[in-house]
Amino acid sequence: MEEKNPKHKVASEEDTKQPREQKKEQAARAGATVEEPESGEAVSAVEPPATKERRFRQTDLPAHFIERRRHPRISTEQPPPPAPPRLDDYAAIIGQPELDEIRFLARHLRGKTVKMVNSTAVGGGVAEILNRLIPLMNELEIPTRWEVITGGNDFFEVTKGFHNALHGGDYNLTQQIRDIFMAYNDQNRQRMEFTEDLFVIHDPQPAGLVASRTQTRGRWIWRCHIDLSNPHQGVWDFLKPMIEQYDASIFSAPAFTRQLSIPQYLFYPSIDPLSEKNRELPEEYVNKVCDDFGIDRSRPVITQISRFDRLKDPVGVIEAYKLVKKYLDCQLVLAGGGATDDPEGAVVLQEVMDAAGDDPDVIILNLPPWSALEINALQRASTVIVQKSLKEGFGLTVTEGLWKQKPVVAGAVGGIPTQIIHKLTGVLVHSVEGCAYQIRYLLTHPEFAAQMGKNGREHAKENFLITVNLKRWLLLFQILLGMARPNDTI
Amino acid sequence: MVTAPQSPATRSRWARSPFYFNSASHLHRIGRERAANLQELVEALRSCSESSIFQHTFQTLEEHHFIKEGFSNDFSHWAFAACNEVELAERLAAIDIREFTSMATLRERLVHIIENYLQKNPRAALRTAMEPFYLMASDLVVVPTPYVARNLEEFADGLRKVSIHAIYYHFIDARLRLKLNTNDFSVWLEHDMDMAQAADRLNRIDIYTSTLEGVRRSILRIIEAEIARA
Numbered sequence: 001m002e003e004k005n006p007k008h009k010v011a012s013e014e015d016t017k018q019p020r021e022q023k024k025e026q027a028a029r030a031g032a033t034v035e036e037p038e039s040g041e042a043v044s045a046v047e048p049p050a051t052k053e054r055r056f057r058q059t060d061l062p063a064h065f066i067e068r069r070r071h072p073r074i075s076t077e078q079p080p081p082p083a084p085p086r087l088d089d090y091a092a093i094i095g096q097p098e099l100d101e102i103r104f105l106a107r108h109l110r111g112k113t114v115k116m117v118n119s120t121a122v123g124g125g126v127a128e129i130l131n132r133l134i135p136l137m138n139e140l141e142i143p144t145r146w147e148v149i150t151g152g153n154d155f156f157e158v159t160k161g162f163h164n165a166l167h168g169g170d171y172n173l174t175q176q177i178r179d180i181f182m183a184y185n186d187q188n189r190q191r192m193e194f195t196e197d198l199f200v201i202h203d204p205q206p207a208g209l210v211a212s213r214t215q216t217r218g219r220w221i222w223r224c225h226i227d228l229s230n231p232h233q234g235v236w237d238f239l240k241p242m243i244e245q246y247d248a249s250i251f252s253a254p255a256f257t258r259q260l261s262i263p264q265y266l267f268y269p270s271i272d273p274l275s276e277k278n279r280e281l282p283e284e285y286v287n288k289v290c291d292d293f294g295i296d297r298s299r300p301v302i303t304q305i306s307r308f309d310r311l312k313d314p315v316g317v318i319e320a321y322k323l324v325k326k327y328l329d330c331q332l333v334l335a336g337g338g339a340t341d342d343p344e345g346a347v348v349l350q351e352v353m354d355a356a357g358d359d360p361d362v363i364i365l366n367l368p369p370w371s372a373l374e375i376n377a378l379q380r381a382s383t384v385i386v387q388k389s390l391k392e393g394f395g396l397t398v399t400e401g402l403w404k405q406k407p408v409v410a411g412a413v414g415g416i417p418t419q420i421i422h423k424l425t426g427v428l429v430h431s432v433e434g435c436a437y438q439i440r441y442l443l444t445h446p447e448f449a450a451q452m453g454k455n456g457r458e459h460a461k462e463n464f465l466i467t468v469n470l471k472r473w474l475l476l477f478q479i480l481l482g483m484a485r486p487n488d489t490i
Numbered sequence: 491m492v493t494a495p496q497s498p499a500t501r502s503r504w505a506r507s508p509f510y511f512n513s514a515s516h517l518h519r520i521g522r523e524r525a526a527n528l529q530e531l532v533e534a535l536r537s538c539s540e541s542s543i544f545q546h547t548f549q550t551l552e553e554h555h556f557i558k559e560g561f562s563n564d565f566s567h568w569a570f571a572a573c574n575e576v577e578l579a580e581r582l583a584a585i586d587i588r589e590f591t592s593m594a595t596l597r598e599r600l601v602h603i604i605e606n607y608l609q610k611n612p613r614a615a616l617r618t619a620m621e622p623f624y625l626m627a628s629d630l631v632v633v634p635t636p637y638v639a640r641n642l643e644e645f646a647d648g649l650r651k652v653s654i655h656a657i658y659y660h661f662i663d664a665r666l667r668l669k670l671n672t673n674d675f676s677v678w679l680e681h682d683m684d685m686a687q688a689a690d691r692l693n694r695i696d697i698y699t700s701t702l703e704g705v706r707r708s709i710l711r712i713i714e715a716e717i718a719r720a
Contacts, residue, residue, distance in 0.1 A: 097653035101513055101633050254520050254624030266518035266626065417621055422571045424557055430620075458556035475517045475631055484631045 056360035068294025078370040085274040105474040106140035113196040114144040119205035149206045155184040159205040165232035173234040210245045219480040222246040227256040253415040269394045270469040276372035289377035300330040303382040307336045308348040311391045318355045323436035335365040399464045402456035407442045407449040425456040505682040511637040511648045513656040521625040529615040540593035541627035552658040555702035572619040578607045591669045646713045654702045
């Protein structure tokens, strides 16, 4: 079969562009109308990371595996972004009746205008979601405009502080900080026009825009992507009166919410089954990636994909692997990023390498940010996928594993229990020992593992795909605009 | 899209009135109630909206339609997975939502089962669960589909083509709308096609030991057998 996923592209004009510029172009090609601030969050160019060479003990492994494990072939060039999918492309995945329902729901909203506002056009999960969602809304003839708030460094320092404080960190909320937050929100209110039928404001940074609702007839929605279960009380008390001016709020998990006087809806984060990270791959490409990284496909592969961060417990995964390895021959792949541009990530990577020691079957890959296809291939090549986090947001790597029909062993934290129904769509664990036992069980009971993988894919299809979220948006818009009443026929 | 009329030779008799296939989409609302232990769950069950009871018993069956065994309702699953109360989980799992045509009665049954269990096992009442139970509610919006059936062939055709959400809507959700121990398909077969026996056979399909796709296949088998007999 022809190689469909070339990693190494020929040099072109695109090679010279910085990632931010490329992502902006990607958003534009995707049909998303982005108005970006001149002084938004800075994104630095990412140097291709290098994985340090490790010393391995004597092994029976063929030399080419050892060579690749010492020197994995990691792509150093960012591939060009693929063309965004059209709605019809999803029919093969979700079925024509589902697609018909989406189109039917959208029919009533044709011509209604939507404005989405967040704080950055590049980087981060929200921008990634909007890049995929907005073209689909526009294709459904719901004109959707994406705008980005502007602010100086002082504003983004404040919002970064808010972000950490809302996750439970300490924070000194002074009057000056409140003033900076409000001043930039007011400045953006003056700059923007609010003529649309629906306004979707993402996360706390632009939450103050709701003060403009008195000048509009539209409905206002606050989409919160962060976990508010344990916020800094002062920061929350400051934001809450703004949030309660919205018509509705949306959270990613029931556990992430606060008590509010407005309706709170649940929209799970979603993955795009047609993205580079999740689309089907030719087996030849999966084999090629395994070959590039020295992975032996004739033996079980246990994989954890996550950045090198202690909260993902990569050292705990190695300990679990060692317990498994006493009984079963297998390989462990720890693949992720964050060790090049994050000083703490580099420290964690070193801890991981120390924990792996000279075991050649622990394969550590520090991948650059443009490795979506390689990560996809690694997940598809895995026998068991692990996400042994100690703390987690929603855990989209779990969703990715479920979608690829893999048995997933994951820590029972954050949004993971929403995705994993214990022993039905995956396995929840609370310790290194539990993790090791469950991996052993799955490796020795392939039929059970296969059934769980099958259930997991259906669970992801039913709840965690971008098309499901698109449908949720359409329903919410209809309800807020009074076009549909709950428990009624539209 | 209405299926084109077929030739008289292959067409079974016309229905008195056509069957319109609908589907249902729903949005989850996060409720105010949450429970960290079984005592709190009883209190939450007493005060929550009927929509929450619906969400965690009826609606959850649709959301987990692909699971054939081991899943009945969210309360049972939580008692098992988060509270480790296996006996209670079994008792809750034994609730068959087909016996309920009102949320008030279903609420009473849930509270009764848990209270009974806590009387016998008082220490279980305040034992903190591994994760809290968050009560949700569901806003359901009915979506018409293009499929309409005026005879058995068209009915079978529609059954094959509609989404799984339409099967759920007509076969499970219908019980609450109709306030009867039956479903939309059986009602149509009995009243518009004079096929009471087929309606009854269809109504006895077990939703707890089959996936919703399995339910679709079982319904189709009954209808196809009727077409073959005609």
